[in-house]
Amino acid sequence: MFKEITAISKNYAIVKIDNVINDDLLNLNVIFEENNKKILGEIEEIINSEAKITFLGEFINDKFFDGIIRKPSINAKIRIINGNELAELTGYNDSTAMMLGLSPLYNNSPVKINIDDMWSNHTAIFGNTGSGKTYGVARLVQNLFTMPNYIPFNSVIFIFNNTDEYDNAFKSINSYNFNFNYKMFSTDTDSNNSILKLPLWLMSVDDYANLLDVSAYSQIMVIEKMLNYVSLFARNDEEANKYKNHLIATAITSVLYSNQVSARIRDQIFSILTSCSTKELNLDVEVPGVGYTRQFRKCFEIDSQGQFAERVLITEYIKKFIDNDTKWKEDYTPVYFTIDDLEEALNFTLISEGVLLNEKSYAEGTALKVKLHSIANSSLRSYFEVENFCTINEFISDLILVDGNKRAQIINFVLEGIDDRFAKALVKIYSRIFFNFMKSLPSRGSMPINIMLEEAHRYVQKDIDNDILGYNIFERIAKEGRKFGVMMDLVTQRPTELSETVLSQCSNFLIFKINHPADLEYIEKMVPNISSDVLEKQKSLQAGTCVAFGKMMKIPMIVKMELPNPEPQSSNAHVFDKWMIQWKTN
Structure with missing residues (x-):
């Protein structure tokens, strides 16, 4: 089959082969063997009875x-890899490895991967719509839960x-083993799900x-003060x-003595008391004067001189509420509060000194107010309505426990049922909570997660977080997450985004399989250690088949993923069945 080596380059060899070969040799692995030295190669292309074989690595003591x-x-002998060498490459000898899929090049031999190499690292899964990507992901997870000796x-x-x-693919994992459980949370408030x-x-x-949707750094300081206020106000005590x-009172005083016309001052004070009030300070409270209220x-009625007729009464009343001597406890501590409490705290923040x-x-603070108000007065508020206070530990426990103890x-x-912007914010918030926990x-x-x-392209984007917050949570997890046991798996058909x-x-x-030239160019540019050979392989893949590479x-290798059982509900709509009715019979 293999005759002689005619040339050896930096990372490949040119080998003459027989003119008549019945086997399909492309992508098969071969061994260059000489004096106990075994170099592994892969047949990359065959032209005019010559094979280009790329060097991949070396077998030393069968490893x-x-x-x-x-x-x-130039004198090395060449042969197709044997069964033991294939078993080493496909992880077959590792009793603690999990199944990935089958090798179509080697008679559907099982391809196994080390648990740590797979699940303790970040993974990217790319593929066009219809490439079998979702089926592949479902099967990958199902394989983890169907290992024979470990659970x-x-x-x-x-x-x-x-x-x-994915609900259909995972909701019955309890049938694999009674120790397994699955939970689903939904943003669909009309569904029967949690x-x-x-x-x-x-x-x-x-x-x-x-x-x-913060767009300026100064808004961060407004949010910080808002949280300090809500922590204090939520106690609802005398302090x-x-x-x-x-x-x-401080806000009214600052406006009252500002260099503005009386009508403008009155409007601003009314605005303050419309958004922020107490039983002592509101527009309807009776202010006591000398012998009258x-x-x-x-x-704030304006006299003929353009002044407030009761300016002295106003001043005397509000100044008794100003307390510059008390050191208020503004530091934020987690306490129970509602989104209405948060709105109130933001209103007080907007009348505070410096804003x-x-x-x-x-103006920037008002943009936050408008956004928070829109959430508080829409169906989105239901996602923040939690009945009782809980700690971060209790929150995480509630997420992963079924019936309180499983x-x-x-x-x-x-x-x-929610827009992309809000979905992106939710995923960032959950990811940040998980990472900090x-x-x-x-x-x-x-507790690796x-x-x-x-x-993933809906969430893991290059956005303004780095400019506003100084970091992006997904980038931080990507760089630091593994040492804390936080790994990400990115599934997308648009890697360029x-x-x-x-x-x-x-x-x-x-x-x-992925076809878009921009995506292929981006993958080649950004993915570490990827070669043009790997990219070429995926162009001709069948649905459900992928090129797998990396630490795992x-x-x-080209890997055929077995069909998941049960399957996810990700297949195309059956248009013929839904549209067509039989009109005639031949």
């Missing part, structure tokens, strides 16, 4: 090592998707920045009320 130091000599009882896989297509919930007090300043009165709003009379800051290994968040564990990496992002930083940190790749693989 494969990626890369080569010594090239084969992933302590695994935690959080899936974020915009449809419930509704996704986020406790407001567990959200950080950065979370609110994502939720409220909270005194502080509210202090803020209102007057409603506060009527104190009210600063036109730019007030552990769920797969938790599926279905983000349907994992960092807080006393034993680093003691995987965050699987279906349609992914963050370059995140993609560069992925160690494993499953590439199903000894060498890049």
